[in-house]
Amino acid sequence: MNHPQWVALTIFAALFLFVAWLGMRASRWRRGDLDQLQEWGLGGRRFGTLVTWFLVGGDLYTAYTFIAVPALAFGAGATAFFAVPYTILAYPIFFMVFPRLWEICHREGYITVADFVRGRFGNRWLALAITVTGIVATLPYIALQLLGLQVVIAALGIGSVGIASYLPLLIAFVILALFTHSSGLRAPASIAIVKDILIYATTLTAIVYLPMRLGGFAHIFAAVPRTKLLLEAPGPHSTGSYGAYATMALGSALALFLYPHAITGVLSSSSSRALKRNAALLPSYSLLLGLLVLMGFFAIAAGVAQNPRFATGFHLYGNSFSVPALFLQLFPGWFVGIAFAAIGIGALVPAAIMAIASANLYARNIHREFIDPQPSERRESRIAKSAALVIKLGALAFVLWVPTDYAIYLQLLGGIWIIQTLPAVISGAFTAWFNDWALLAGWALGTITGTAMAFATHLTPAYTLHVAGWSLPGYTALYTLVLNLALAALLTPLFEGIAARTGRPATS
């Protein structure tokens, strides 16, 4: 590994200490009784348009995104750009569904999405399916944040062998655990502001400065191999990479706001109006993400993979090392410190929100529902705080002892799993037409089929359907969602009919 970058390291450490202090102080921000779950786990639903913008932006555009998406462009080229239509389409969906969901949750005092499904469909088992899916899909996501943190720490040149290599990660983890425990959602909300200022400053500087150093955009794109520059045109009787690209974008957009951490960000907002405004304001992050994808091409043009200085980094972290290597090669030490701190803090914010969101789910929809139905407010928030700690320890253990690829595979499966909650969540915002058991059957079919398809394709996101002589490669999550919806729609009249005949009241 390269030598320690002292200037960068000092700035990185200073910024980290600053956000640690900020996160601890956040408990006093918009002060509320942190012994209530609504205060600890949703920031008292007090965040207006601007704080929601920072919080949801910090929540969805994570350190892992900033490392992995450019890495995909570096390795696979144009395909990586699906992240752009993906984040374009997420917002119209968000605008139409989530302000309405917010209003119902606010009126009924729901803290989690499973509370919402429980109240809407009156079925604790359906709510349990939503809860378990949410927690299981979120865990590998937290692990990937810690992994993103590990990549930048390694890039700063801190020993890559023995206990010492894990020390910075452990320190970051302790900081994360402390401020989440003491301040709840207020901590990531306040830190998100610092993180976003750093991310915007870094990206905008890089997008202007790096093309100047690399001889302009024309020169950069000339260095990209022809096969990576555009999507491969489909052959006869196939939708080829076009179908895969479009279904990846649409499926990811549909899944995005179903993740517990996204919904926690939504519910912590102070009004549905703040959410609608954010649907128009949050695309500024998508623009940032699009510009960051281009950094993958900058890294190709800069020839970082051929630089012997980065050989160990690429060996350990693969293409994920491309953006850190690009910054180390072309920027002065002090700027590298700021940029890496942006990514590192960018890991803490979503990791904290994800842990809180999963903890809320556990406290409300497993513990309260199945173990202790009448907890005091104080006890409920304590349970959530402990659950958050256990979840984070699980993610840490994952990063330390499980091979990196597994976290990536699990996150891929997580996308397929979380989208299966869509029929219950989104239909629930508009209508109570679906039967609860039909929704549960659809969920089960989608989850099982999706998992089987993912294993059949050796844990890659696209599955090729063969219909009438055409081959249709597409995002497994989207295909199985259609299956799930079809079964739920088919069984609903059937189950309601049986319920009417046997006298069981149909769910309203």
Next chain:
Amino acid sequence: MSYSTPPGPDSDPRTPASTDPARASRPYRLSWWYLLFLVQFVAVLWPPFYNRADPYWLGIPFFYWYQLLWVVIGGLCTAVVYLATRRSP
């Protein structure tokens, strides 16, 4: 950003949880303005529209700047829909 939350039970975070499911079932009114959203879906989900390098802009192939441009247009569309539908609940 000068609009404040309208007064009413919804603006009070301590509103007691209601148990009346009928209140949650207020009908959803679709606006014609929402058709603006549909344009974005068509524009970015049909790669044959944009899977080419020419014309370049500032040295960036069409494939990339077209989709980045739609981020901006998409944000503007949402803003228009928000402003147009703000008054009707």
